[in-house]
Structure formats: C-alpha cells, structure tokens
Amino acid sequence: MTIKKSALTYSEASIKVLKGLEPVKQRPGMYTRTENPLHIVQEVIDNASDEALGGFGTQIIVTLHIDGSISVEDDGRGIPFGLHPEEGVPVVEILFTQLHAGGKFDKASGGAYTFSGGLHGVGVSVTNALSQRLDVTVWRDGQVADIGFSYGDVVRALTVRSANNRIDKKSGTRITTWPDPKYFDSANLPQFELQNLLRSKAVLLSNVRVALIIEKTGERQSWKYKDGLRGYLLEGLAGYSTLTPIFEDERYAGSACIMHNTFAEGEGASWVVAWSEEGPLLRESYVNLIPTPGGGTHEFGLRDGLFQAVKSFIELHNLQPKGIKLLAEDVFSRVSFVLSARILDPQFQGQLKGKLNSRTAVRLVSSLVQSSLERWLNQHIKHGYILAELVMKQAQARTRASQKVEKRKSSSVAVLPGKLVDCESTDIAYNELFLVEGDSAGGSAKMGRNKELQAILPLRGKVLNTWETERNRLFANNEVHDIAVAIGIDPHTRDDVIDLSNLRYGKICILSDADVDGSHIQVLLLTLFFRHFPQLIERGHIYVARPPLFRVDAAGLGKRPAEKLYALDKAELEVIIHKLQKDGGPGSSSTWTISRFKGLGEMNPEQLWYTTMNPDTRRLILVQLGRLDFDATISRMTMLVGKGEAAARRAWLEEKSNNAQADI
The missing domain is CATH 3.30.230.10 (Ribosomal Protein S5; domain 2)
Incomplete structure (x- = not known):
C-alpha cells in the first residue's frame, strides 16, 4: 500500500533558530515544573541560599505581595551590575536574559561559588522568561542598581545611583517576579510547599534566618534552627x-x-x-x-x-x-x-x-x-x-x-537450566535475573554480581524471532525454553489468568552489548516477552540494562582526582569531553584517553558491576506499553518483526530514515 504524502514545503526557510529565552517559552516543561509557579520562585530562593552557603548572607526574606507578585531578598554580596568584560552588557542583564550564563561554572579555587545548587546558568533566566514582569534591585559597593524586565525582555534599563541613606548602605539582592499564568496549570503558589521549602533552608543553613511575609493577611513566619x-x-x-x-x-x-x-x-x-x-x-x-x-x-x-x-x-x-x-x-x-x-x-x-x-x-x-x-x-x-x-x-x-512462597511452588518444579547461575535468595521482591548476551559476558557478570540477589542466564547467539511462533512450538528452541523455565512462568496471553506465585525473579533484566547487534538482541527478547509473556511487562517485571559504550580515563587535575568516566553513547561522551575541556582549559585533551567497549565480554567483573549491575549506580529502563493502544501496538509490532511484512517495513524505513542515528 502506498502512502500519499502531503505537499508541505520543506526548505532552508523551514529551519527556525530559537534565540534568547524563546526555548523556555516554547517548551517550559523542559526547564521547570508547570503545575504552579513554585519552582521558578525556588530558583531565586536557591540563589539566595547559595550566597548563604558560601558564608555571604545571614537572612532570606520571601514576601507574597497583595498584587500577586513574589519577592525574594537576601543580604549576600549582590549580583554584579557592571559591564561584562567580553559581552559589553551589564552582567545583571545577561544573567536574566541569556540561558547558560552564571557564576557557578567555575568550581576551581578562586571561583565565585565552590559548592552550589546552581549548575547550568539556567535558573533565574527561566524565572524571567515565564514572568509577566520581573524587577531586580541590587545593593553593592555603596551603590544601588535597578533593572526591569517584561516577558523576558528589558523594559526598564539599568540605573545605578549612590546609596544615599542608612537603609541603602547594605549589600544584597531583591528579585520580584509576577509569574505569567499562561505557563502554569494553576497560577496559585502552594503556600504549604513554600513553607516546607523555606523551613528546610533554615534547617540546612545554621545561623541563617529565613522568613515568609504574607501581605494579604499580615502574617509573618520565621525559621532558624539552633539544633x-x-x-x-x-x-x-x-x-x-x-x-x-x-x-x-x-x-x-x-x-x-x-x-x-x-x-x-x-x-x-x-x-x-x-x-x-x-x-x-x-x-x-x-x-x-x-x-x-x-x-x-x-x-x-x-x-x-x-x-x-x-x-x-x-x-x-x-x-x-x-x-x-x-x-x-x-x-x-x-x-x-x-x-x-x-x-x-x-x-x-x-x-x-x-x-x-x-x-x-x-x-x-x-x-x-x-x-x-x-x-x-x-x-x-x-x-x-x-x-x-x-x-x-x-x-x-x-x-x-x-x-511461604517456596512451599506454594515446591511441587512439580521443572529442572532449572544447567547454565543458569542462580541467586541464593528466594524472595522475588529482591531477586533479579540477567539475560546476558554471550558466554564471555556471562562469565564477567557471574563474577561481578551480588550472588545473594542476582542470577545470570547466558544466552548463546541471537534468540529466535518468536512473533509468529505457535505457543506449543516455543520450547523447541533451547534459549526460549531455558528462559521460560528460569523465570518460572509459562507462556500466556494478555487475557489468561496466570499464577504469578511461581515467578522466581522480581526483575528480569535484558543485558546486551551497547551496539547495533546488542540492540537487535534486545528487540528479539522484547518481542518474546511482549508476544508470549505480556503480563510480565504489564506488571513491571521486565527491564533493559544499559551498559556503557565508552570509557574515559581522565588524569587528576587540580582538586579533581584521576577517575574513570563512562558514557552510554556518543552524546554522553561529548558531554563528558566538554566538561573535561572546560575544567582543564585549552590544550588539556592529553589528560584523558577514550576507549570503546566492543562488547560486554571486554568488561572485567568490577567494571560490569559498577556500570551496569550495581543497583546504586546502574541504569535500568522499565519496559512499559507506549502511547498506542494494545491492538495498535500489535499491528505496529507485526509490521516491524513479522516475516511477511518486508514491503511495509521498507516503506516505513524510507519514511523514517531521517530520524535514524547510525552507529557504524
């Protein structure tokens, strides 16, 4: 069947470049919580807290004004408002109008902040982007600076005057924001959550007083925890x-x-x-x-x-x-x-x-x-x-x-596969089974695992494509037979009434190489579970483990000790290299080396444990049904893996080819 495409024009003019704060306005959910404005206010509170954490402030005052605005004032050093040496624009303007601009990137000795919650230079610029209006007042070096914004743009240029009275002769910053309600499900600020947030800041910042003023009721709350x-x-x-x-x-x-x-x-x-x-x-x-x-x-x-x-x-x-x-x-x-x-x-x-x-x-x-x-x-x-x-x-x-569970399943237990390296515990709330690609990787997994809770079942070669295999023929394939016997559950349909008391593992984790062949094995195993063990997916028992594709050996630099860093793919590798370059400066590329794992078998047990099997440091993806309804998912899977669907697959691949990211 030929799919007729619309005559929409796709040309150079179709490419749009979002500048300034437009990315935030277009996709606010990528930068903040959109249930209510609390998080954009929290960004301002966090900045004041970072000043206090560095020892530069003793109080934080949050005021809920009658007109719906919220102000946050601290007695820290005050945001610099002079011209930026490279941009030629007041620093306070840059901080509120440009993403990824801030004073928290340089964590080396002498930087403005050593320990801080702000990392990306995104926080207050997001607050400005999602506000109808935002005013900033800074007290610093005997001067008072004011600047005003509306919908992210400067509407009141920076003015600087000398401090002319005792009230002005101080240091600190006051930021007042009027959140734009169109970006939030509710424009109301949840006061209970705000109070908990402020109280926690007082708990964590000894010697700092945190206050909340509600102008409408005249209420004032203050927190300072001596203990x-x-x-x-x-x-x-x-x-x-x-x-x-x-x-x-x-x-x-x-x-x-x-x-x-x-x-x-x-x-x-x-x-x-x-x-x-x-x-x-x-x-x-x-x-x-x-x-x-x-x-x-x-x-x-x-x-x-x-x-x-x-x-x-x-x-x-x-x-x-x-x-x-x-x-x-x-x-x-x-x-x-x-x-x-x-x-x-x-x-x-x-x-x-x-x-x-x-x-x-x-x-x-x-x-x-x-x-x-x-x-x-x-x-x-x-x-x-x-x-x-x-x-x-x-x-x-x-x-x-x-x-008790063991007694219920003690009769008619099938003989477990000989190559299954079982765990010692019988509690499925904690037990995990790793379906591992290849015997060599299975050996590393066996030596690196937690033997009390983790079982290993090595799989030889690629599993059979079982999409069109009849249930009574499944066990003719040794790999499928071993998987079914190991997990303790027989093949079934979505509508069958099955007894999960025989399930031997709470998590069944697919562990394959981080390359194209490994992805193919993942698809074949997911096909098996979706087609013949669908209730295991629906009840949250099937996972995909994500081993790294790259290892970066970085030498020690300054305060940073030598370390081994792992990247799942090229995108994560680029982030790691960018960070190392930023920390090391020009000419620092000789301080690290990059290795690519050809497969799980190249990892020693300690590496495999640390990156892929340790519950505290691994990355597991829970397999869940997607947005399509079940029948639509069946139709899509038939097109993707059905033996008689080559023509439909080819058409689909041609249509989606621009979205592919080849790793050759």
Missing part, C-alpha cells in the same frame, strides 16, 4: 519514640585528613538518622541545599553505609542466627533520616534537580557514614545490641515470607 538537622528530625517524628539515640554526624574531605586524596576538599555530608519500630518515617535529602525528593546516589550511599556498619557490628558480636542473611533493606526499612550532601560538581537528573545521579556520591557518603556509625556502635554497645535485634527481626520476617 539544625536534629531539631528538624525530632519535630517530624513528634509523638513517636526512637529505638536508640539519634545517630548524627557531619564529615567532609580535608577535615582531619578525611579522604582528602580521593574527593575534593570540602565534599562530604551531614546527617541525622533514627530507627523506630512503629509510626511514619521521615526521609529527606538535599544536595548543596537543593531538595532531592527523588533521592539518588547520595541516599544509596547512606543506605549502604548504614548496612555495612550494622552488618559489621552483628558479625563482630556473633549476633546473626544461622540461616539468616542480612540485606540492606533489613537495616533501612525502619530508618528516618535527614541527609545533606555537599558535592563539588553534582550531576542531577534534569533541570528540576529532583534526583542526584553523581555516581561518586555513593562511595563518598557510604564511606563517611560507615566509619562514623561503626565508631558510634562500638562506643554504645547497648544501643548496638538493640539495633541489631531490630534488624534481625526484619531479616527473619523477610525470610519467613519467602519460605
């Missing part, structure tokens, strides 16, 4: 007792020679942790004062550090019953915590910064927490025994639950 994180945690747990005294500490590289050679000076964390047997849990984390509601690698580090320390204490005192194996969740399941990490150059998941992705944060926080808790437990043996008892109760309850 810091401890006071905040106890306030959140009010009415519930903790099992042991609160475990708290703060440790940073360079202080008392803590890991100064491994991490940049000043990197580290402060934390408060409490265990309780009942009641709600409070869990909050921050990176350079930025809330991370999605958690991330710093929380993984906290969990690992607590687990390793408690496990060491239990083993040292012979408290572990026979037949019981501890897991990190046994230690972490009844933990409340507030964690504040300080990272020199944090990598967040997107501009919204809701989750930390910096892999080094796992090792940083884990090592600090583990050594601190080990010392605390051995100084408080009595409390250590109480904590160990709680942890063992959790482990025994988990073990009993898994044994």
Whole structure:
C-alpha cells in the first residue's frame, strides 16, 4: 500500500533558530515544573541560599505581595551590575536574559561559588522568561542598581545611583517576579510547599534566618534552627519514640585528613538518622541545599553505609542466627533520616534537580557514614545490641515470607537450566535475573554480581524471532525454553489468568552489548516477552540494562582526582569531553584517553558491576506499553518483526530514515 504524502514545503526557510529565552517559552516543561509557579520562585530562593552557603548572607526574606507578585531578598554580596568584560552588557542583564550564563561554572579555587545548587546558568533566566514582569534591585559597593524586565525582555534599563541613606548602605539582592499564568496549570503558589521549602533552608543553613511575609493577611513566619538537622528530625517524628539515640554526624574531605586524596576538599555530608519500630518515617535529602525528593546516589550511599556498619557490628558480636542473611533493606526499612550532601560538581537528573545521579556520591557518603556509625556502635554497645535485634527481626520476617512462597511452588518444579547461575535468595521482591548476551559476558557478570540477589542466564547467539511462533512450538528452541523455565512462568496471553506465585525473579533484566547487534538482541527478547509473556511487562517485571559504550580515563587535575568516566553513547561522551575541556582549559585533551567497549565480554567483573549491575549506580529502563493502544501496538509490532511484512517495513524505513542515528 502506498502512502500519499502531503505537499508541505520543506526548505532552508523551514529551519527556525530559537534565540534568547524563546526555548523556555516554547517548551517550559523542559526547564521547570508547570503545575504552579513554585519552582521558578525556588530558583531565586536557591540563589539566595547559595550566597548563604558560601558564608555571604545571614537572612532570606520571601514576601507574597497583595498584587500577586513574589519577592525574594537576601543580604549576600549582590549580583554584579557592571559591564561584562567580553559581552559589553551589564552582567545583571545577561544573567536574566541569556540561558547558560552564571557564576557557578567555575568550581576551581578562586571561583565565585565552590559548592552550589546552581549548575547550568539556567535558573533565574527561566524565572524571567515565564514572568509577566520581573524587577531586580541590587545593593553593592555603596551603590544601588535597578533593572526591569517584561516577558523576558528589558523594559526598564539599568540605573545605578549612590546609596544615599542608612537603609541603602547594605549589600544584597531583591528579585520580584509576577509569574505569567499562561505557563502554569494553576497560577496559585502552594503556600504549604513554600513553607516546607523555606523551613528546610533554615534547617540546612545554621545561623541563617529565613522568613515568609504574607501581605494579604499580615502574617509573618520565621525559621532558624539552633539544633539544625536534629531539631528538624525530632519535630517530624513528634509523638513517636526512637529505638536508640539519634545517630548524627557531619564529615567532609580535608577535615582531619578525611579522604582528602580521593574527593575534593570540602565534599562530604551531614546527617541525622533514627530507627523506630512503629509510626511514619521521615526521609529527606538535599544536595548543596537543593531538595532531592527523588533521592539518588547520595541516599544509596547512606543506605549502604548504614548496612555495612550494622552488618559489621552483628558479625563482630556473633549476633546473626544461622540461616539468616542480612540485606540492606533489613537495616533501612525502619530508618528516618535527614541527609545533606555537599558535592563539588553534582550531576542531577534534569533541570528540576529532583534526583542526584553523581555516581561518586555513593562511595563518598557510604564511606563517611560507615566509619562514623561503626565508631558510634562500638562506643554504645547497648544501643548496638538493640539495633541489631531490630534488624534481625526484619531479616527473619523477610525470610519467613519467602519460605511461604517456596512451599506454594515446591511441587512439580521443572529442572532449572544447567547454565543458569542462580541467586541464593528466594524472595522475588529482591531477586533479579540477567539475560546476558554471550558466554564471555556471562562469565564477567557471574563474577561481578551480588550472588545473594542476582542470577545470570547466558544466552548463546541471537534468540529466535518468536512473533509468529505457535505457543506449543516455543520450547523447541533451547534459549526460549531455558528462559521460560528460569523465570518460572509459562507462556500466556494478555487475557489468561496466570499464577504469578511461581515467578522466581522480581526483575528480569535484558543485558546486551551497547551496539547495533546488542540492540537487535534486545528487540528479539522484547518481542518474546511482549508476544508470549505480556503480563510480565504489564506488571513491571521486565527491564533493559544499559551498559556503557565508552570509557574515559581522565588524569587528576587540580582538586579533581584521576577517575574513570563512562558514557552510554556518543552524546554522553561529548558531554563528558566538554566538561573535561572546560575544567582543564585549552590544550588539556592529553589528560584523558577514550576507549570503546566492543562488547560486554571486554568488561572485567568490577567494571560490569559498577556500570551496569550495581543497583546504586546502574541504569535500568522499565519496559512499559507506549502511547498506542494494545491492538495498535500489535499491528505496529507485526509490521516491524513479522516475516511477511518486508514491503511495509521498507516503506516505513524510507519514511523514517531521517530520524535514524547510525552507529557504524
């Protein structure tokens, strides 16, 4: 069938270049949350917090005005308003009208900011782009500067005057914004969320007073926590007792020679942790004062550090019953915590910064927490025994639950494949099966895995295309047979009533090379699961692991230690190289080397574990049904992998060829 295309013109004039703040106005959801204006106000608050974090401010005042505007004022150094040496435009104008302009790129000694939440020079320019009006007043060096914007453009040019009275003789910045309601689902600022945000800033910034003024009601709230994180945690747990005294500490590289050679000076964390047997849990984390509601690698580090320390204490005192194996969740399941990490150059998941992705944060926080808790437990043996008892109760309850599942499936169990390297646990809430391309990669995965929770099934060659294979003929293929027996579930349709109590793994992860052949194997396995095990996809059991394609060995430079960086593809590689060039300056390309993995078999067990199998640092994609309805998806899949659809595939490929990114 021929598809008739419309006569739309596609020429040089069709290409549009978005300049200035237009990208933000065209796609605001890429830069901020669009439910309400809170996030664009938070960008301004974060800048004031960064000043205080650097030791240049003692107060932050947020005012909700009667006319609907919001102002944020601090007593920091004040935004520079002189002419930029290269652009010839006032700096304060550049910061609010150009993306990727700011003072937080240079993290080296002597930079304006060493530790900050702002990273990309995007924040306040987004605030300006999505505001009907924005006014800036700066007090600095005995002068007062004012500038006004409307819809992202300068409408009131910069004016500078001398401070002429006692009120003006100060330093700081006040930014007032009128958010444009057309960009948000609701124009109302959620006051409860704003209050929580401001309170958390006060918690994390000792000696800084944070205030909220609501002009309409005349209400004024102010926060300053003398007890810091401890006071905040106890306030959140009010009415519930903790099992042991609160475990708290703060440790940073360079202080008392803590890991100064491994991490940049000043990197580290402060934390408060409490265990309780009942009641709600409070869990909050921050990176350079930025809330991370999605958690991330710093929380993984906290969990690992607590687990390793408690496990060491239990083993040292012979408290572990026979037949019981501890897991990190046994230690972490009844933990409340507030964690504040300080990272020199944090990598967040997107501009919204809701989750930390910096892999080094796992090792940083884990090592600090583990050594601190080990010392605390051995100084408080009595409390250590109480904590160990709680942890063992959790482990025994988990073990009993898994044994019940085992009894339900103890009869008529098929003989497991000989090449399956099974895990020791039988709890599918934690178990993982990796379907690995090739025996050599399977060997590395076997040696690098967590043998308690991770099973390995090496696959030889490419799996059969099973799209048009009848169910009663599936097991004629050895690879398909082994996969079905290993996972414990028979082939089925979407409408079948199946018993998932026989499922042996909560996560079934496809692990293939990061090249074209590996992608082909992924497609064949996804075809198998979608066609013959669709309920495993619908219930969230199928994943795709993403191993890196490149490794960059970067030599130490300045505060930066030597490190190995991994990139999933060329796009990530370009980002890494750009960052290394920025950090190293001109002529620095000799300080790193780039290697390309030809396949998983080239990775040693430690590399494969760190990049692809470690739950704290890997990248897994949950396989889900897309936007098409189920019947439309069946039709699309038939066109893509059906044996009699070559002509339709060819037409589709010709139509979509411009979207292809070939990796030859």
